[in-house]
Amino acid sequence: MRRAVLQALLSHWRRHKLQGLSLFLGLAIATALWSGVQAINAQARASYDDAARVLGQNRLERLVPPPDAVISEQTYVVLRRGGWRVSPVLSGMWQGDVRVLGIDPSTLPMGSAPAQIGQGLPIQDFITPPGLGYAAPETIALLKDTPGLPPLTPVPDLAPGLVMVDIGIAQGLLGREGQISYLLVDPVQPLVQAPLGDLAPDLTRQAPDAGNDLARLTDSFHLNLTAFGFLSFAVGLFIVHGAIGLAFEQRRPLFRTLRALGVPLRDLITMLLAEIVLLTLVAAGAGMVLGYLIAAWLLPDVAATLSGLYGAAVSGELALRPQWWGAGFAMAFAGVALASGQSLWRLARLPVLAPAQPRAWLRASVRSLRWQGLVAILLALAGIGLAWRAEGLIAGFAMLAALLLAAALLLPVLLAALLALAERLGDRAMLRWFWADTRQQLPGLSLALMALLLALAANVGVTTMVSSFRQTFTGWLDQRLASELYVTAADEAQGAALRDWLAPRADAVLPIWDVTAQAAGRPVAVYGVADHATYRDHWPLLDATSDVWDRLAMGDALLVNEQLARRAGLSVGDPLSVAGLPAPLTIAGVYSDYGNPLGQVIVSVDTLVTHFPDVPKLRHGIRIAPDRADDLRRAMQDELGLSPDQITDQAAIKAFSLGVFEQTFAVTGALGVLTLGVAGFAILTAQLTLAAMRLPQLAPVWGVGVTRRHLAGLELLRAVLLTALTMIFALPVGLLLAWVLLKIVNVAAFGWELPMGLFPRDWLLLGGIALLAGGAAAAWPAWRLARLQPARLLGVFAHER
């Protein structure tokens, strides 16, 4: 019996291929976008974990030197001979982008390096020049044929961009003979040892990194991705819900027939469940593959973004993780259960003899619309409530979800009201029929329109956020990068010579010197600035006392960046102690510092040099008339022997900064386009499905003398009209989304607030694309209608039931 019944159920899809395709594609795309985003996130997190695990960073204590200092080998030996089981590590960047980590295998604590290291290779090869390096396979692929590095051996667990060598080899590679960056403290220490303070008073004991800083910093980025992935999934689910609901409604007569022919209800439901599971497995499986492809395609951009924004190295190669497959399928099943639960529930309660009326599904019941409106309002209220008390990222996103869902549910209610109004206002018969017919179609289209609304709103929101960000950021870059040239001296002597040489030639030489210090319980960069109009005129202050620059120059005040101010709860007028400065200074101003995850403090350059005499005095900004900048640059190269890469001009820095910025949002943009595409597809399938069911409604109109071409034109017009209405409604929803992203999510995530800009040109573009998508989606069904055989329309009369 079961085979016959299952065959009868499945044969539905053979006769309704498009419906099957839309269910399949909806589910596949939903799963794909969701799992693709998850794959990216999982990959990034695994990379952070690899980075955190390197040398037991997350587990072992360290002895670290004062900021900007190093540990000498002598200190290391003194500590060892004093009974301290410590192991030296030298860490540095080689040729700018390879992190070289030098270790000593004879003292490295147990379990602090990946297992594969040291397997089966002769120790003499490791410690004798040129030595031997360990690196992740993709790092090796990247560094292939790079001269100067030792031969590399692959170890998958190493963080990307990292090469692990013997400390002696590292010292040679980095040109840092005799230097040690920090010492790992073995968890096993002897019973008797000399006090640390006697042996190495300069070193401080640093607890292992309890949390993963990178993970925390990049959380917001991943949350953004996750939110987008979820939105795409939701859009996909609207399609699935629509397709499944329709398939159930269309098959109600079939269900009745089957039961009359002797199929028990329980078996019928079991087999429908089997059918759904089967479809889900196939579609979600395809979606997972697609998701993998999406992830592989987007991952390089994500990796670039993360390294640009946070300096977090993420492997550009995707690893397939079993939990990712599991989560993807679980998500797909959860989504399908949600989409089909209602239909199954209704079927289970259906008496055998209930009239089978597939069209009932399409009939808008005033009552259900009223319910939907009520739910939408409740959701909106919940969202507003969350906004009221929102704190943190999760609350921000929960609020977004509530508001978006409310908007989606409200859409059909609003459209129905608008159409009813139009119907009442119209006086010509044809026009009235058009409005009435549109309203009658609304329930069938509403799921697709809701999906479109979400996609459009997300796009409006994200483009607004990105554009606001870009606007603010470029403005801020103009302020921050006021100097025409930036020059970095190779050493202190060259720095001094440079300053002397520049003094008579440039309008001003502005030191850009900084040290790392502690303030408000966290590491901060302390910069010293000269008293110069450049700062007075350009520095982007968010809040300041009126005499801020005078007080700064006098040395009794400091400035903090917005990140530090928000995280430490500081504001203008508060005192702030900075380790290394003799007394607390008053905060005279707070400045914006976009894209920097760390706290920053500005004092006068005199204060900096007085209290941090060892500050490297290497970087300088040069003010000069722009037309003389090129000459000066050449003169510095010719007369001072500076290499070209020591001098950067403003334009180059801006271009680089903007490049980093554009990278940041390339992924978001790509996901936005994909989501919109999915929504367009939802409209197409809804239109196609409706078109087949609408013949009985169209036939009488055709019968009274409206041509098929005219009817097709009306169909097209209707699609464009509904899309336009949806777009208009999506606009305020999208702006609300942007507002939440900028004012709530961004502050929680990055620690800074962004002014929101309005970009009507972006909206017009998006609206154009949406209309195009809606029109295109309706074009095919309309074209089919225009070419429909009159016999099929006649058939409607013949078969009228």
Add this chain to the structure above:
Amino acid sequence: MLLEVDQVAKSFGTDPAKVQVLQGVSLRLAAGETVALTGESGSGKSTLLHLCAGLDRPDQGQIRIDGADIGAQSDSGRAGMRRNAIGIVFQQFNLIPSLDVAANLAFQARMAGRLDAARIATLADRLGLADLLHRYPDQLSGGQQQRVAIGRALAGAPALILADEPTGNLDEATGAAVMDLMLDLVADAGAGLLMVTHSEKLAARMDRRLHLSSGRVA
């Protein structure tokens, strides 16, 4: 006795609006016997037929098919009896639209586990469906569709055929032809037939007729 209906009563709705559709109806139908169920619209003919098919349960009384009380069964039990012992022909044909004629013909026999290709081929032949086997229901005329439905009901060789105005949706000429076929086939199969009809002419061709009036046997 193939079908025994004993003092069956059935009502719909609740009290103020309660409609007593059947009252104390009894009926015997032996194997191979054909009985017409006639009566005015609303006299309870279809309800009685549905009760006999186990599509609904009587409020009072018993309906036994081959001695088994169909009203006492669970949904699954009643479905099983419909599958194995009964063939139903509806006024609305109720073919499975996504299956072709061949699959529709074979459907109930497959469900009953009594698929007999030769029998189905003979049926298709006699029903004039041999050339239409690969068409779908929406490509058939009403008379053709009802012939498929009759074939489907008979394919599993049930002991009892229940028919609810099988020609009600067909024009007179087609209806008569379909009815001839059906009666011939039922007779050849040796099945019992209970058929609801409002056609006196049809009723006259049956072994017996039972006239319902206001829910009672008249």
Add this chain to the structure above:
Amino acid sequence: MSVRGILILLLTLWPAWGHTQGFAGLGTGQEGFALPVEGTALQFPEDHGAHPAFRIEWWYLTANLTDASGRDLGVQWTLFRSAIAPETRPGWQDPQLWLAHAAVTTPDTHHVAERMGRGGVGQAGVRAAPFAAWIDDWEMRGAPGQGLQDLTLKATGEDFAYALRLKADAPLVLQGRDGYSQKSPEGQASYYYSQPHYTVTGTLTLPDGDVTVTGTAWLDREWSSQPLSADQAGWDWISLHLDDGAKLMGFQLRDTGGGAYTSGTWIGADGTVAPFGDGALRMTPLDRAQVAGRDMPVGWRVELPERDLDLTLRAVNENAWMDTLFPYWEGPVRIGGSHSGRGYLEMTGYE
């Protein structure tokens, strides 16, 4: 894995340690390393220092101690040098690698610690005069001008520490033929001398407190480039202090075929030194015990007929297992039989 992998890398490919098990066969192929030459006179104090041209070398001290209550205790302090090339270089590129073991054995407990280090940066090394051998905070230091006759010794582990003073009133003993010690019939040999005459005073720090101890100690110095022949699987080595003042060093090198090559030196109570060759000494297992999952002979019968010696050795603590990178058994023994006394037993190569 882990660092254990690194360490294994370090040592498996680190040339052979004759003293530890599992390295039979690694004693061959010593390109560029110096070989012991018979008839070479040892020079002191120079030869107290390291010999980088040889592949392996050790400063190996064992002490039999008693505390105030008469409890038998044992102390071990060993510094191994292993060269991956027959030279020294400054800094991290130095091919001289160092490994050290320290242990304290009581009748009930056995405490072990292990250290590793690299030569060129000063973390570990040996200086001939004034004598000093060190790794990290472990050191064996000689009084200026006294050679090895007056030493201070210290080491610490996670759960123990010790600081001892060692004094010897008798001269060094050259093992084998004037310090040339043959290790197999095929001629594998090492330079080998000892100072078996130390009296010891000092303090052990144990988990339950400090213990003042006195006793005797024995220092072995040995270096070579090919200590084991290819078919030798392990060895049993003893250093015994007899109560009548005589001392015995003996070993048997077990070959894979079940035979053994034995050798040793008899040191009379009057200080006379008499080496004996293969076959003079007989070592027979008496008691066996399960130690670290292995079947170990923790009691021995030791016979040296030419000296009318028939001894039974019993471990003070059967579980004197050195759970180090290359594990082996090393611990104090009590002597019975024809003579009484105390000594140390080392056993390698038991699987």
